[in-house]
Amino acid sequence: MTRTRSRVAPWSTSPKNPAERVQVLGAEDTAALQHLVEQDPVANVFMASQLEALGTAVPTALGSDTLGYFDDDGILAAACWVGANVVPVQVTSEQAPAFGRWLAASRRRFASVFGPAEAVLGIFAVLESSGATPVEVRANQPLLELRGEPAVPPNPALVPSRPEDFAEILPAAAAMFEEEVGYSPYLGGEEHYRSRVAALIRDGHSLSHLDVEGKVIFKADLGAVSRDVAQIQGVWLDPSYRGLGLSAGYMAAVVSLARRHAPIASLYVNDYNSAARASYQRVGFDQVGTFATVLF
Numbered sequence: 001m002t003r004t005r006s007r008v009a010p011w012s013t014s015p016k017n018p019a020e021r022v023q024v025l026g027a028e029d030t031a032a033l034q035h036l037v038e039q040d041p042v043a044n045v046f047m048a049s050q051l052e053a054l055g056t057a058v059p060t061a062l063g064s065d066t067l068g069y070f071d072d073d074g075i076l077a078a079a080c081w082v083g084a085n086v087v088p089v090q091v092t093s094e095q096a097p098a099f100g101r102w103l104a105a106s107r108r109r110f111a112s113v114f115g116p117a118e119a120v121l122g123i124f125a126v127l128e129s130s131g132a133t134p135v136e137v138r139a140n141q142p143l144l145e146l147r148g149e150p151a152v153p154p155n156p157a158l159v160p161s162r163p164e165d166f167a168e169i170l171p172a173a174a175a176m177f178e179e180e181v182g183y184s185p186y187l188g189g190e191e192h193y194r195s196r197v198a199a200l201i202r203d204g205h206s207l208s209h210l211d212v213e214g215k216v217i218f219k220a221d222l223g224a225v226s227r228d229v230a231q232i233q234g235v236w237l238d239p240s241y242r243g244l245g246l247s248a249g250y251m252a253a254v255v256s257l258a259r260r261h262a263p264i265a266s267l268y269v270n271d272y273n274s275a276a277r278a279s280y281q282r283v284g285f286d287q288v289g290t291f292a293t294v295l296f
Contacts, residue, residue, distance in 0.1 A: 021095075022102045025057040025066040025079065032076040033057045033066065036090045041228040042145050042266045043116050043289055047081055047089050048226035059083060067102060069095045080123075085112045091119035100126025110296065111188070117141070117292035124294045135182070135295040140271040143289035144280055145229075147264050150252035151284035158218065158253035161206035166198060169208055172216035173197050176236035181295060207257050209250070217241055218250045222258055230258035232267040235276070247279040255283065 025033060034051055037044040047066075050059065057066050064083030069091070071077040078095045081087040082103065091099060100123040113120050113127075121139060128134070161169050174193070177185040185193040200206040205222040216238065223233030232254055237247060258265040268291040269276050 020070070021098045022067050022069055025068045025076075027056045027058050029066075029068060029076060030055070030057040033068070033079055033089075036076065036079055039090055040289075041226065042264060043143065043291075044089050045226050045229040045231045045266065046087050046115075046224045047079070048228070049224045050081065052226055067099060069098055082108060082110070084110060085114060086110050086123065088113075088115045088119035088123065091116070091122070093118050093122045095119075096122025097126050099123050100130075103127060104130035104132070112293055112295050114293040115291060116143075117290045120292040120294060127294075132296065138270055138293045138295075141268045141291040141293060142271060142277070142287045143266070143268045143291045144285035145264055145266045145288045146255055146283065146285045148284075149259075150255045152248050152252045152282060154253035154256045155209070155218075155246070155249035156253070157209040158207055158220075158250055158257065159209070160204045160257065161201045161208045161219070163198075163201055165208065165210060165214070166201060168210060168214050168216050169201065169206060169219065170194060170197050172208075172219050172236060172238075173221075173234060176219070176234050179236070204261075207254055218246070220250075220254045222261060225261050228262055229264045229266050230262040232258060232265060235267075247276070248282045251279055251283045 030051070033047070037048045037051060041048060051057070054060060059066060059081070061083050064081070067080040067082055068076045069078040078091040079089040080091060080099045081089070086103065088096070088099065096119050103123065104127055113123055117139060124134070124137070174185050197206070200221050205225060206219070207221070208219040209217045211217055218237050218241070219234065220232055220236070221234035222230045224231040235251070237250065255265045267280070267285070269280065
């Protein structure tokens with residue numbers, strides 16, 4: 001991905017040495033990273049949310065970095081968040097191996113690589129050849145978006161979760177996590193996961209419906225939110241309520257509440273989850289790309 005200096009000058013004031021394709025980004029690279037993110041706001045919502053929260057390309061989380069891939073002119077052409085997870089940004093199949101080699105050489109530990117399938121699978125191919133063994137590879141996850149109102153009536157029972165409901169939300173969130181990835185979220189430290197759930201509630205990014213006895217019937221999270229996109233994650237319906245045709249109404253409500261934060265609602269789903277895909281289609285979501293996730 002080659003850019004001329006005349007086209008990049010407004011947002012990149014410090015071209016890097018092209019002899020080193022992949023380098024850790026600094027604060028001076030923030031504007032160039034922002035430009036990359038804006039090329040696909042839906043696919044890049046995770047990085048967009050980080051940039052909007054931090055105001056810099058330099059992560060504040062201990063042990064996290066943002067990597068950049070620089071073209072022949074030393075201009076930022078692709079990027080990759082490296083922290084608890086690895087998240088590529090505008091990475092092509094040609095650029096992906098360079099990130100894979102950096103990660104393999106660094107011996108960094110991370111829970112997953114997720115994002116656009118071409119980039120994720122290209123990075124993973126290098127990691128696998130270097131001896132990394134995945135727990136699971138989900139190579140085809142349709143990336144969906146909904147712009148505008150949902151196509152079915154929202155269930156009015158879904159509301160932003162209340163802090164006083166934390167004790168009920170937490171086990172439902174843990175059940176969703178374990179059902180989705182196959183192991184307990186507490187393996188990485190119970191306090192860390194508790195803090196994550198509490199932060200989602202505090203920020204208005206946890207949505208739920210509790211019955212009169214305080215039991216969670218349905219929950220969902222806005223896992224990454226930028227000014228343009230709210231990415232829906234953590235969707236869970238109590239097993240005793242499944243198969244009753246409730247999912248579409250709940251998801252329509254998730255979209256309506258998500259649109260309070262950003263104009264576009266988005267999510268990605270496993271290709272084999274035919275029930276969820278049918279529900280999302282009924283609500284009005286359209287596929288705009290394909291993600292992949294490699295779990296370690």
